[in-house]
Amino acid sequence: MNAEFDIAETLDVKGASCPMPVVKTKSATDDLDAGDVLEVLATDPGSMSDIDGWAAGTEGVKLVDQEEGDDVYRHYVRKTA
Template sequence: MSADFDIAETLDVKGASCPMPVVKTKTTIDDLDAGEVLEVLATDPGSMSDIDGWAAGTDGVELVDQTEESDVYRHYVRKTE
């Protein structure tokens, strides 16, 4: 993957189903500094829309990218404030 951002931390929520990927993403991103990017690894296909929707409706975060590789969904969320 060629990304134009550095990953500050990786959160592995593989095996967790809704709503845990979003809950753990929120908890983890709260501990990051503004501008840092969190990589979230999930196996729940619903995490694609769940994390997208959460980021769109949450001030202070931005969904930078999402990819799918070998049944692993990768989400990149930047803390903006």
């Protein structure tokens, strides 16, 4: 776990391909409180750019980190509003 933030919830979208990681991430962030961080676990390499682009263009969320390792891509999205 990253020392910079606490994870409020983990969303497992391994095996899902575009656009489902983004769709499910949006749905999961809707249920969070402001300040909460969602960890998203994905296997789709495209999720790195897809979730980054979604967060950059979406008010109320911020991509705080992404990690790649062992065929799993980890995304950390903070709900800001």
